[in-house]
Amino acid sequence: MTAAAPSDTAPSTGAVATGPRDPHDRVGRRLRSLDLLRGVTVAGMITVNATAGVQSLDKPVFATLLHAEWTGFTVADTVFPAFLTMVGVSIAISSRGDAAGAAATRRVLARAARMILIGLLLGHMFFLADFHKYGVRLPGVLQRIGIVFAICALLYPRTDTRVRTIVAVALLLGYWLLCLLPVPGGQATDLWVPGHNFVSWVDRIVLGEWRYVKGPFGYDPEGLLGTLPAVAQALLGTLAGDFLRRGLPVVRTSKALLIAGLAGAAAGLAWGMLFPIAKNLWTSSFVLLSTGLTVAMLGLFHWWFDRDDRPARKGDLFGSFGRNAIAAYVLHEVASIILTGDAIQLPFKVLAPLVGTQVAALAPVALFVTIVWYPIAYMDRRGWYLRV
Numbered sequence: 001m002t003a004a005a006p007s008d009t010a011p012s013t014g015a016v017a018t019g020p021r022d023p024h025d026r027v028g029r030r031l032r033s034l035d036l037l038r039g040v041t042v043a044g045m046i047t048v049n050a051t052a053g054v055q056s057l058d059k060p061v062f063a064t065l066l067h068a069e070w071t072g073f074t075v076a077d078t079v080f081p082a083f084l085t086m087v088g089v090s091i092a093i094s095s096r097g098d099a100a101g102a103a104a105t106r107r108v109l110a111r112a113a114r115m116i117l118i119g120l121l122l123g124h125m126f127f128l129a130d131f132h133k134y135g136v137r138l139p140g141v142l143q144r145i146g147i148v149f150a151i152c153a154l155l156y157p158r159t160d161t162r163v164r165t166i167v168a169v170a171l172l173l174g175y176w177l178l179c180l181l182p183v184p185g186g187q188a189t190d191l192w193v194p195g196h197n198f199v200s201w202v203d204r205i206v207l208g209e210w211r212y213v214k215g216p217f218g219y220d221p222e223g224l225l226g227t228l229p230a231v232a233q234a235l236l237g238t239l240a241g242d243f244l245r246r247g248l249p250v251v252r253t254s255k256a257l258l259i260a261g262l263a264g265a266a267a268g269l270a271w272g273m274l275f276p277i278a279k280n281l282w283t284s285s286f287v288l289l290s291t292g293l294t295v296a297m298l299g300l301f302h303w304w305f306d307r308d309d310r311p312a313r314k315g316d317l318f319g320s321f322g323r324n325a326i327a328a329y330v331l332h333e334v335a336s337i338i339l340t341g342d343a344i345q346l347p348f349k350v351l352a353p354l355v356g357t358q359v360a361a362l363a364p365v366a367l368f369v370t371i372v373w374y375p376i377a378y379m380d381r382r383g384w385y386l387r388v
Contacts, residue, residue: 137211139221203223257296
């Protein structure tokens with residue numbers, strides 16, 4: 001950790017590196033809108049994971065704060081894909097003139113490797129404490145972010161908008177075909193049934209027991225072939241970043257992002273009638289829907305927060321999370337064990353008779369978000385940012 005300015009690449013920041021400094025051109029400065037949208041997403045991530053932790057204690061929670069079991073789309077399902085979309089946006093708006101050079105390539109690969117390593121360490125905290133009780137899982141959230149970041153950060157300075165659009169479309173269509181391939185061994189392919197598809201079969205063959213869902217129809221939600229549409233998602237984010245780099249008036253840019261985002265979401269919903277919207281399979285329809293919603297929100301945030309040059313307020317809820325997203329991610333993973341403690345569950349016991357169990361279950365979740373936010377806000381006020 002350093003006391004320097006936050007890193008200029010995703011997923012942890014929204015820094016911008018080069019360009020003129022006129023009121024409409026956001027190249028050359030941080031985008032408050034991107035920091036705040038990332039912060040909202042981080043807060044959502046902590047809320048979703050804490051809600052799952054509360055549910056594991058047999059407490060009823062609001063279903064929309066939990067991931068869809070297979071097909072479908074909930075509020076919880078917006079979080080991870082939003083990070084990947086913002087990876088692409090950040091890569092585009094922070095790209096420097098030397099981004100294709102050997103030194104920049106080494107930095108990208110080193111940063112991706114560190115993200116993957118952190119993801120592996122966080123995912124195996126309990127395994128390292130007890131080899132016999134807990135198992136190994138190779139894929140994970142930070143692992144996928146690290147791989148996607150490396151591919152897109154290396155591709156971006158070597159391609160133009162047209163090429164990246166073609167690659168993204170090809171990946172989404174190609175992944176659809178992969179999902180429809182016959183499963184070896186005669187198993188029927190049914191994309192609406194968990195694990196009954198070629199992509200899940202590849203996870204079972206290659207990852208073995210080192211996957212999230214075990215059993216004869218097991219799979220991993222961050223599996224191998226699912227990385228392909230995840231890369232497409234970040235590439236779509238670079239297209240939004242390209243538009244932000246053009247230096248157009250904020251209102252015009254915001255309107256274009258909002259329209260494009262809503263169109264993408266509508267296309268995802270339409271495609272979902274043929275190719276189900278399923279986060280665990282990271283389907284192409286899921287990519288379009290979630291990317292569209294993220295870009296639309298970015299358009300609204302850009303219109304509201306980037307119209308002037310007011311400095312960011314240090315120590316606020318969403319800004320602190322957005323400027324120090326990696327630190328917040330690590331802290332919430334390490335601190336998650338306190339969700340099973342009696343102290344943090346006490347508000348639930350007090351409120352349940354008064355407001356009902358589902359509403360009361362939000363109390364320990366909100367308390368956990370606050371516990372994670374406080375040190376992150378302190379770091380933000382002191383100018384301490386975890387650079388990966």
